[in-house]
Structure formats: structure tokens, C-alpha cells
Amino acid sequence: MALLLAGWWSAGPGWAQTPAPLLFAVSEGTSGGGAAVTDEQMETKYKVLTEAMKRALGQPIRVKYMRDFRMLAAGMASGEFDLVLARPSDYPARGVRDQGYTAVTATQPDGHxxxxxxxxxxxxxxxxxxxxxxxxxxxxxxxxxxxxxxxxxxxxxxxxxxxxxxxxxxxxxxxxxxxxxxxxxxxxxxxxxxxxxxxxxxxxxxxxxSRPQPYLPLIAGKRFSPDQIARLRDEVVGLAQTEQGAKDLAALGIARFDPNPQPRLLALLDWLESKTPVPDSR
The missing domain is CATH 3.40.190.10 (Periplasmic binding protein-like II)
Incomplete structure (x- = not known):
């Protein structure tokens, strides 16, 4: 009887359930911490962002540190990752162009x-x-x-x-x-x-x-509605507007966020893949 009630409590109709965590993939490129870094350490490092994500989306966040670019690309292609924060920027750019992700923000300053x-x-x-x-x-x-x-x-x-x-x-x-x-x-x-x-x-x-290009984009998967994307963007961008948020971001090397990086991410791929000189728009 106790087991039956336990199952009913966790899954029965009408009872509140803990939402499943969203999977947040983080890549720091070849200059990241390597194999010695754990998912838990990355979760601590990026807590300021995961807390903003939880506030915006109403679900817990589980961080997955991605050391292997092939696995990062495969996880985006399969839709395994709900959210991705990654450098090098061409990976999230392809997530947007090829796998239906939406660009939420990119960090500032830009990369050169x-x-x-x-x-x-x-x-x-x-x-x-x-x-x-x-x-x-x-x-x-x-x-x-x-x-x-x-x-x-x-x-x-x-x-x-x-x-x-x-x-x-x-x-x-x-x-x-x-x-x-x-x-x-x-x-x-x-x-x-x-x-x-x-x-x-x-x-x-x-x-x-060089000309500037988007750095460390945050992208969100197809499961999120435009309203959810907007709430997430507002929460993340707003971090830089508070004293504590700005301090926490500075520890990550982030000064502020670009709230509309999608056109630039797509232009980045066009530029990288071009075979002819591209005029500098600066």
C-alpha cells in the first residue's frame, strides 16, 4: 500500500510534480578546462546564468559540459540539448541555421x-x-x-x-x-x-x-515558444543591469549581452564560408 501511495503521490493526476530539468550544454572551446572539469564545476561557474534561466522558464537546469565538438554538434542535431552556450561561435550559429535553434543572446565584448x-x-x-x-x-x-x-x-x-x-x-x-x-x-x-x-x-x-564577430552565443531549442524566448532574453540581458549580476558576469569575462545576435550569427557563417573577399562594414 505504501508503494502504491508513493507512486500515486509522484505521478497521480492532480498532484504537483517536479518539472524535468532542462539540459544546458556549455562549451568553452579548446581553451576550456579540459577533461579535469566536471559538470558540477561548470554548474557552479555559470550559476548566475542558470538561475536566470530557471526564473524565466520555470524549470530546473542541468548543466552538461561539452569537451568534444562532435558531441556538441550531435547533441544539437538530435535536439538533446534544450539550451546551448558555446564557443567557438560557428557551432551555435549552425544550430540556428541548420537545427532550428533560436539565438537568445551573445556576450560582449565581441570576438576578434x-x-x-x-x-x-x-x-x-x-x-x-x-x-x-x-x-x-x-x-x-x-x-x-x-x-x-x-x-x-x-x-x-x-x-x-x-x-x-x-x-x-x-x-x-x-x-x-x-x-x-x-x-x-x-x-x-x-x-x-x-x-x-x-x-x-x-x-x-x-x-x-579583425572585424568583430559574435562571441559565446546562447541558443534555445525548438521546444520553446516565442514568449519563453523573450522572457529568457530579458532575464539574461537584465543581469548586467544589477550590481550583483554585473559582478558575477565580470567573473566570467562578460561585460554585457547583445540581445539580437541571430542576424549576425547567420552572417558569420556566410563570411566564414565565402570564397571571395567580403567588404568590411565597419
Whole structure:
């Protein structure tokens, strides 16, 4: 009898039930914490966002830390993930374009490709490089988002990347070493990378800063109504308007949110996939 009543209490008609948790996938790209980071640690780190999600959507949130880009893409394709916050930005952009997700916000500041050189480099502007035929370039690994990003920027500047003259490295942290030891003349790094934060210490300077692109988009799956999306957007954007929310966001490197990133996310994919130079609209 007790078992029967227990089942009736949890599932019987007319009795309140705890809503099932929404699955929130978080990817921090190749610069994230790696295999040592747990889902629980990510849940603690992003608590300011998950609490806003719970307020907006009325359901508990379960965080899934995604280290593998293939699994991130598969989870979006299958609809397994209700919400996704991810870099590199081309993954959530494809979620919007190809899997029916809706862009909720993107974080600010935007992301950039930084083309960097040693402080004593003779190059002063990107225009100086155009007259040089034998410069060697160093970029992250060939399949990396930032390599695609930097390659698109160089293409638009009239400097198509020659793979035969390009070093590709797994970690962006290796790029300053290569530049300082004359293994390459120009490097491409992400503006939000550790390498970018250490430029002065590593004896490097920015030669060229690319056009801005959306950074760390938050997207929501097809199950959510437009009203739910609007409530979620308002809650997340509103975090930056409170003293405690702004403080919590600053700890994540977030200054504020772009509340309408969807057109820019779709334009990002068009830009990355283009084979011809795209005029800079800045």
C-alpha cells in the first residue's frame, strides 16, 4: 500500500510534480578546462546564468559540459540539448541555421582575430605585409575556428593564406614562442585567448584586429515558444543591469549581452564560408 501511495503521490493526476530539468550544454572551446572539469564545476561557474534561466522558464537546469565538438554538434542535431552556450561561435550559429535553434543572446565584448608580430617587427600595419611575398604565418590547428576566422580576415585583406607557408599548432600558447624564435613572422590568435592577455609580457604587439564577430552565443531549442524566448532574453540581458549580476558576469569575462545576435550569427557563417573577399562594414 505504501508503494502504491508513493507512486500515486509522484505521478497521480492532480498532484504537483517536479518539472524535468532542462539540459544546458556549455562549451568553452579548446581553451576550456579540459577533461579535469566536471559538470558540477561548470554548474557552479555559470550559476548566475542558470538561475536566470530557471526564473524565466520555470524549470530546473542541468548543466552538461561539452569537451568534444562532435558531441556538441550531435547533441544539437538530435535536439538533446534544450539550451546551448558555446564557443567557438560557428557551432551555435549552425544550430540556428541548420537545427532550428533560436539565438537568445551573445556576450560582449565581441570576438576578434588578432594578427600579432614581435615588437621589433618591421611591419607596422597590415598594408606593409601586402608587399612581402615570403612572410610565414602561424595559426592554430587547421580545423580550429580561429584559423578559419583569421583566414577569412586575411582573404578579405588581399592576403590569401598559403598552407605551404603556414605553421599550424594545436595550442595558441605556442604561437608567441614561435614568433619570438623567428619560426614565423605573423601569428593569428583569438582576442579572448590567454595568449592575447599576455601579449605585452611575451614581447608581441597587435598588427591588425579583425572585424568583430559574435562571441559565446546562447541558443534555445525548438521546444520553446516565442514568449519563453523573450522572457529568457530579458532575464539574461537584465543581469548586467544589477550590481550583483554585473559582478558575477565580470567573473566570467562578460561585460554585457547583445540581445539580437541571430542576424549576425547567420552572417558569420556566410563570411566564414565565402570564397571571395567580403567588404568590411565597419
Amino acid at each position: 582575430c588578432l594578427l600579432v608580430v614581435p615588437k621589433d617587427s618591421p611591419y607596422q600595419t597590415i598594408a606593409d605585409v601586402k608587399s612581402v611575398q615570403h612572410q610565414r604565418l602561424i595559426l592554430p590547428e587547421r580545423i580550429a575556428y580561429m584559423t578559419t576566422f583569421c583566414t577569412a580576415e586575411l582573404r578579405d585583406r588581399g592576403l590569401p593564406v598559403d598552407p605551404a607557408k603556414t605553421h599550424y599548432v594545436r595550442e595558441q600558447a605556442a604561437i608567441p614562442f614561435a614568433l619570438n624564435h623567428k619560426l614565423a613572422q605573423i601569428g593569428g590568435i583569438a582576442s579572448y585567448s590567454g595568449a592575447a592577455r599576455r601579449l605585452d609580457k611575451d614581447g608581441l604587439r597587435v598588427l591588425h584586429k
